[in-house]
Amino acid sequence: xxxxxxxxxxxxxxxxxxxxxxxxxxxxxxxxxxxxxxxxxxxxxxxxxxxxxxxxxxxxxxxxxxxxxxxxxxxxxxxxxxxxxxxxxxxxxxxxxxxxxxxxxxxxxxxxxxxxxxxxxxxxxxxxxxxxxxxxxxxxxxxxxxxxxxxxxxxxxxxxxxxxxxxxxxxxxxxxxxxxxxxxxxxxxxxxxxxxxxxxxxxxxxxxxxxxxxx
Amino acid sequence: xxxxxxxxxxxxxxxxxxxxxxxxxxxxxxxxxxxxxxxxxxxxxxxxxxxxxxxxxxxxxxxxxxxxxxxxxxxxxxxxxxxxxxxxxxxxxxxxxxxxxxxxxxxxxxxxxxxxxxxxxxxxxxxxxxxxxxxxxxxxxxxxxxxxxxxxxxxxxxxxxxxxxxxxxxxxxxxxxxxxxxxxxxxxxxxxxxxxxxxxxxxxxxxxxxxxxxxxxxxxxxxxxxxxxxxxxxxxxxxxxxxxxx
Numbered sequence: 524x525x526x527x528x529x530x531x532x533x534x535x536x537x538x539x540x541x542x543x544x545x546x547x548x549x550x551x552x553x554x555x556x557x558x559x560x561x562x563x564x565x566x567x568x569x570x571x572x573x574x575x576x577x578x579x580x581x582x583x584x585x586x587x588x589x590x591x592x593x594x595x596x597x598x599x600x601x602x603x604x605x606x607x608x609x610x611x612x613x614x615x616x617x618x619x620x621x622x623x624x625x626x627x628x629x630x631x632x633x634x635x636x637x638x639x640x641x642x643x644x645x646x647x648x649x650x651x652x653x654x655x656x657x658x659x660x661x662x663x664x665x666x667x668x669x670x671x672x673x674x675x676x677x678x679x680x681x682x683x684x685x686x687x688x689x690x691x692x693x694x695x696x697x698x699x700x701x702x703x704x705x706x707x708x709x710x711x712x713x714x715x716x717x718x719x720x721x722x723x724x725x726x727x728x729x730x731x732x733x734x735x736x737x738x
Numbered sequence: 739x740x741x742x743x744x745x746x747x748x749x750x751x752x753x754x755x756x757x758x759x760x761x762x763x764x765x766x767x768x769x770x771x772x773x774x775x776x777x778x779x780x781x782x783x784x785x786x787x788x789x790x791x792x793x794x795x796x797x798x799x800x801x802x803x804x805x806x807x808x809x810x811x812x813x814x815x816x817x818x819x820x821x822x823x824x825x826x827x828x829x830x831x832x833x834x835x836x837x838x839x840x841x842x843x844x845x846x847x848x849x850x851x852x853x854x855x856x857x858x859x860x861x862x863x864x865x866x867x868x869x870x871x872x873x874x875x876x877x878x879x880x881x882x883x884x885x886x887x888x889x890x891x892x893x894x895x896x897x898x899x900x901x902x903x904x905x906x907x908x909x910x911x912x913x914x915x916x917x918x919x920x921x922x923x924x925x926x927x928x929x930x931x932x933x934x935x936x937x938x939x940x941x942x943x944x945x946x947x948x949x950x951x952x953x954x955x956x957x958x959x960x961x962x963x964x965x966x967x968x969x970x971x972x973x974x975x976x977x978x979x980x981x982x983x984x
Contacts, residue, residue: 589821
């Protein structure tokens with residue numbers, strides 16, 4: 524499915540952009556270590572992906588909100604905090620980080636789509652993991668909220684975390700420090716947004732993407 | 739394995755069930771209604787030993803087994819399809835922690851269900867048994883067996899429809915050859931041998947030993963077999979939980 528991908532992802536916010544079906548989720552799952560791979564190596568923080576030592580150091584948000592719909596936000600977070608072995612004060616911190624302070628005791632299943640995906644994001648923030656892998660965390664969100672979340676990703680990166688965010692919305696390219704453009708299972712460009720635009724001779728990433736594909 | 743994590747899973751499962759009071763009510767009320775129905779069916783049947791005393795204990799073994807099998811397989815499957823299982827397996831949670839947490843939570847629910855069903859059968863409907871306490875202990879063990887089988891089977895189901903189909907496929911045959919319809923000693927040789935390796939046979943045998951007129955000496959051995967199967971199925975279930983999936 525994914526062929527000939529050879530890349531390094533460093534500090535800062537890296538955006539993985541590509542249309543749906545291009546293999547973004549498969550690549551992210553391989554990095555988290557939940558994807559069955561056939562050959563190739565994925566190394567995260569010096570250990571092979573999926574290694575036991577990494578399990579408390581990677582925060583992973585799947586595309587669909589993976590939280591328990593029949594529990595409240597606090598109940599969800601308390602459970603995952605116990606599994607991760609982090610203190611209950613972390614729960615309060617991540618609730619504030621995703622701006623769901625007013626929804627602590629709401630059952631997640633009755634929240635809006637955007638609130639549910641933020642609840643799922645909150646779980647990934649527990650324990651301040653060194654690597655955050657976020658699969659389309661901003662889809663369908665209010666522009667104000669989207670801006671706030673990107674600001675949050677940059678704050679986390681400034682604190683030293685590696686943040687890898689996927690999106691199929693090309694407009695989000697300029698919010699990233701580094702970009703990976705993906706299409707049909709291959710990385711077609713890798714660099715800062717400015718480098719990719721200049722390399723393709725385009726004014727925006729959408730046009731750059733088209734030029735790179737048609738080359 | 740970490741007890742704190744096992745406990746966290748158990749608490750979380752119970753919190754989820756608490757949000758669903760209708761399921762909780764049905765879990766407790768339905769077995770009692772069925773026992774009352776059985777008592778009513780047999781009320782006017784003449785005989786030296788009441789047929790209710792003969793078949794009732796066997797059904798007290800079968801109900802918790804079947805109900806917990808269904809509840810567990812659907813709940814676990816939901817955990818798989820919602821993505822929370824994938825998230826948990828990417829976290830520092832042992833696979834056995836997860837399964838034991840489930841076993842603990844559903845075991846507790848099963849205990850509540852069995853206490854009520856046994857109390858209604860023995861004290862309200864007048865079922866005669868050697869020991870109501872042993873009857874209760876067996877019923878809880880059977881429920882845990884149902885939970886373990888449900889956890890194991892859910893690994894082979896991809897949809898909730900498939901999970902429910904495992905009930906006629908794996909549970910009904912056990913009910914047919916467990917001795918409820920034809921005493922196991924009178925089954926054709928092959929079927930008798932098959933019934934010898936099915937756990938529900940031992941669950942029902944134990945209940946038979948507890949009926950008045952039988953001897954209660956074999957109960958401990960039967961209980962041992964049922965618990966052994968429950969543990970083995972939990973371990974097999976842990977082996978089917980894969981951290982890496984296609």
